Amino acid sequence: MAETNVESLIRSLVIPLLKQPQALSITQSDEGRYHRYIIDADPNDVGRLIGRQGHVAAALRTVVEGAQSQRANSKRVRLLINDHRH
Known part of the structure; x- marks a missing residue:
C-alpha cells in the first residue's frame, strides 16, 4: 500500500473551507512519536477551520x-490549527 502524502491530503481538505486559500500554509515537523502539522490560515478563516465547538x-x-x-x-x-488569538 502506498504511503499517503499527508500535507497534500490536509491541503485538499482545508482549501474548500477557506475564503482566502492563498493565505494557507502548512508547516511539518517531527517531534518524538509524532509528525506535527501546523495549519496557518487567514485570521478570518480560522473559525471556519475550527467549526462550532x-x-x-x-x-x-x-x-x-x-x-x-x-x-x-x-x-x-x-494536526494543529494556529488560532492567532493566543
Whole structure:
C-alpha cells in the first residue's frame, strides 16, 4: 500500500473551507512519536477551520489520522490549527 502524502491530503481538505486559500500554509515537523502539522490560515478563516465547538477540526483530525499507515513503528499525526488569538 502506498504511503499517503499527508500535507497534500490536509491541503485538499482545508482549501474548500477557506475564503482566502492563498493565505494557507502548512508547516511539518517531527517531534518524538509524532509528525506535527501546523495549519496557518487567514485570521478570518480560522473559525471556519475550527467549526462550532471544534467539530470541523475534529473531523479533519479523524480523516488525516485514518489515512496514516497502521504499522506498529509508524509515527502518529498531530494536526494543529494556529488560532492567532493566543
